[in-house]
Amino acid sequence: MSKARSKLFRGLLVAGVLFLAFSRVGMADERSAREFQVKAAFLFHFSQFVEWPGEAFPRGDSPLVIGVIGRGDPFNGALERAVRDKRVADHPIVIAHYDSVAAMGACHILFICDDQADALDAILQKAGSGTLTVGDLDSFTERGGLVRFFPEDNKVRFEINLEILRRSRLHISAKLLKLAKIVHE
Numbered sequence: 001m002s003k004a005r006s007k008l009f010r011g012l013l014v015a016g017v018l019f020l021a022f023s024r025v026g027m028a029d030e031r032s033a034r035e036f037q038v039k040a041a042f043l044f045h046f047s048q049f050v051e052w053p054g055e056a057f058p059r060g061d062s063p064l065v066i067g068v069i070g071r072g073d074p075f076n077g078a079l080e081r082a083v084r085d086k087r088v089a090d091h092p093i094v095i096a097h098y099d100s101v102a103a104m105g106a107c108h109i110l111f112i113c114d115d116q117a118d119a120l121d122a123i124l125q126k127a128g129s130g131t132l133t134v135g136d137l138d139s140f141t142e143r144g145g146l147v148r149f150f151p152e153d154n155k156v157r158f159e160i161n162l163e164i165l166r167r168s169r170l171h172i173s174a175k176l177l178k179l180a181k182i183v184h185e
Contacts (some may be wrong), residue, residue: 036075038156039136039149040082043109046132046147047088049176052108053169056130063094065106069123070113071099079111101126109134112145120145129168141183146170159183 043066057064066079073079083093098104101122110127112120112135120137124144127133133146140148141161146168148159159181165172 049173067107
């Protein structure tokens with residue numbers, strides 16, 4: 001093989017390897033984006049199957065707040081799109097993003113990003129028993145979180161920590177409980 005052909009072959013080989021590497025990254029990013037779209041839809045639907053204590057809504061038209069704590073927006077806007085123009089009972093839905101425990105405000109549902117593993121205990125304590133806490137850390141429900149997303153058979157599933165639910169001031173519909181994997185009975 002001539003030097004020119006050898007050089008061309010190596011160039012094409014390197015380009016092919018780079019293409020495959022970047023296309024796999026692109027597929028992983030696309031899969032992650034779809035995964036967070038599904039999680040966003042779940043968060044909206046959870047709001048329809050949970051009853052909060054009366055004082056959780058000071059007025060009949062107070063917003064239902066879905067908070068996300070962590071650096072950046074893992075949902076990449078999918079959560080805002082999932083709840084746009086939607087209401088739960090008479091409550092409009094508002095999305096709030098927090099980058100730290102100190103910045104956290106009161107919310108009804110709180111999604112805790114996996115970059116908050118070190119602050120999880122402080123976040124759960126500040127959220128309190130009237131907040132539906134949701135995350136996807138492996139140890140989320142073991143550490144006191146209420147709902148954990150996990151992958152199974154290329155689908156997003158969720159588990160509910162029944163012990164934490166019993167200690168909370170929330171009531172989750174039996175319909176939702178039937179769909180969940182129940183842990184810590």
